[in-house]
Each structure stands twice: as structure tokens, then as C-alpha cells.
Amino acid sequence: MLNCKDMTRLISDSLDQRISFRQRVELWMHIAMCGMCRAFRANVIALRKRVREMQTPSPEHLAPDERLQPEEKERIRQRLVRHE
Numbered sequence: 001m002l003n004c005k006d007m008t009r010l011i012s013d014s015l016d017q018r019i020s021f022r023q024r025v026e027l028w029m030h031i032a033m034c035g036m037c038r039a040f041r042a043n044v045i046a047l048r049k050r051v052r053e054m055q056t057p058s059p060e061h062l063a064p065d066e067r068l069q070p071e072e073k074e075r076i077r078q079r080l081v082r083h084e
């Protein structure tokens, strides 16, 4: 029987698809009984999701102009015109 310390490693590995079927069965059996490892797994998944979101630029970052309200655009346009 694996302990919780072994599990934390196995959980990370499982998210990278690096574990065998047997290991996966042990992981799920442990997680079914152990609330701590269930919580740990949820945390790791949430953390990875956040990291992935940070690495992938969202459409907002690609087209900042599209986020502006029409009145903001107009204000910027006015300012530019005045500088000419």
C-alpha cells in the first residue's frame, strides 16, 4: 500500500500521463479513501490550469483594441487628432 507521500508524486505523474495502469488503479483506490490526496489532486489540477492560462495569450491580449468601449476609442481618437 502506498502512502500519501508516494501518492503526491504519483498524482503529478498521472497528470503527465506517465503512470501505468496498475499505478492508476492504486492511485484511484487511494484517492477514494483519502480526502487529503483528493484535495491535493484538485489543487494540482487547478494550479496547472492557471499556469497554462498564463502561458497561452488570451484573445484579449492579442487584440487590446477590441476591449475598448466606443467612447474610450473616441476619446483616444480626439486626443490623437488634437496632437496633429
Ligand SMILES: [Zn+2]
Residues within 6 Å of the ligand: 003, 004, 007, 030, 034, 035, 036, 037
Ligand atoms: Zn493520501
